[in-house]
Amino acid sequence: MNSNTRLTQTFIGAMVLAATICAVYAGSRSHIQHSFYALALLALAAATSRMKVKLPGIEGNMSVNLPFLLMAVISLSSVEAILIASVSTAVQCWPKSGGKLMPEQMVFNVSMMAFAASLATLIWNSRWLVNASLASRAVALSATTATFFLGQTVPVAAIITLTQGTAMRRVWMSIVQMSFPYYVVSVGVTSMLTLVSHQFGWQAAVVLLPVMYGIHQSYRLYFGSAAETLHTAPMSRAASAG
Numbered sequence: 708m709n710s711n712t713r714l715t716q717t718f719i720g721a722m723v724l725a726a727t728i729c730a731v732y733a734g735s736r737s738h739i740q741h742s743f744y745a746l747a748l749l750a751l752a753a754a755t756s757r758m759k760v761k762l763p764g765i766e767g768n769m770s771v772n773l774p775f776l777l778m779a780v781i782s783l784s785s786v787e788a789i790l791i792a793s794v795s796t797a798v799q800c801w802p803k804s805g806g807k808l809m810p811e812q813m814v815f816n817v818s819m820m821a822f823a824a825s826l827a828t829l830i831w832n833s834r835w836l837v838n839a840s841l842a843s844r845a846v847a848l849s850a851t852t853a854t855f856f857l858g859q860t861v862p863v864a865a866i867i868t869l870t871q872g873t874a875m876r877r878v879w880m881s882i883v884q885m886s887f888p889y890y891v892v893s894v895g896v897t898s899m900l901t902l903v904s905h906q907f908g909w910q911a912a913v914v915l916l917p918v919m920y921g922i923h924q925s926y927r928l929y930f931g932s933a934a935e936t937l938h939t940a941p942m943s944r945a946a947s948a949g
Contacts, residue, residue, distance in 0.1 A: 715869045719815045722862055726818040729825035733785040745787040751775045751916060752791050756799035758923040762885055769886055769926070770799050771919045773855070776824065777897040780851060785828040792824035793817050815866060823858025830854045845898065852894045860886065892922070 755772035762769055772795055779788040800813040831851045864879035871878075900915055 711869060711872065715866065716811075718866060718869055719811060719818070722815055722818045722822065726822040726825065729829075730789050730821050733789065733825040733828045742787075745779070745783050745791065747913075748775050748779050748783070749791045749794060751913070752779070752795035753798040754916070755919050755923075756795040758920060759799060760923065760926045762882070768799075769889070771889075771923045771926070772799075773890065773893040774896045774900065774915060774919065777827075777848075777852060777855070777893060778900060780824065780827045780831050780855075781848065781897070781901065785825070785832065788828050789821055789824045792820045796820040815862075819859060819862045822862070823855050826858045827851045827855045848894060848898060852890055852897075856887075856890050889922070889926070 752772045752775040755775060756770045758772075759768040759770040776788070776792050776795070779791045783791075796817045796819075797813060800809075800816050802808050831847060833847075860879060860882045864875050864882055867873065867878050868875040896915065896918070
């Protein structure tokens with residue numbers, strides 16, 4: 708076992724420990740509240756977790772289930788939100804027919820998502836939000852999403868750095884460049900969905916499913932073109948050199 712492998716396994720173990728501690732702490736401050744709504748969001752988050760696109764230039768995927776995860780954070784208890792994030796991530800990592808299950812990758816991804824969801828619920832349920840105004844809640848949603856963003860992207864950049872030996876800052880900036888617009892869109896979608904859900908209940912979240920499918924298709928086309936450009940650029944430079 709080389710040093711990179713040991714470091715990677717140590718990092719995965721640390722991620723599992725951090726996720727467990729944060730999840731237990733966040734869960735101890737809440738209780739199950741909306742079981743039916745939680746099941747609906749779980750089904751939607753799991754379904755959209757399979758709508759994933761390959762990030763060009765790095766070993767990573769992005770799913771379009773973030774609005775449902777944010778809805779779980781701001782509408783459900785911490786326990787429910789963390790469970791939804793964890794289960795939907797396990798569904799995302801499950802291989803397609805004929806594919807090979809990668810246990811270490813699944814353990815890391817589930818732990819990373821549980822960690823990010825735990826931190827996000829702690830931010831959203833902070834005491835200063837108890838009697839927050841509408842403007843303050845908009846700021847809180849942005850802060851919660853930013854926490855989710857950092858809780859996901861930083862560990863992913865770290866594990867890619869350990870496994871591929873690349874510079875972490877460069878990897879993280881690549882992830883930010885590709886995924887940040889999606890997070891911004893998700894904040895807006897979640898905010899609107901929250902307002903609609905107060906009148907129509909969990910059924911409003913179902914309407915979002917075709918919207919996220921459209922976003923997935925758009926990202927797949929865009930990232931597919933970007934990956935093709937990255938693939939052909941070295942060949943073009945080689946041809947010019949020749």
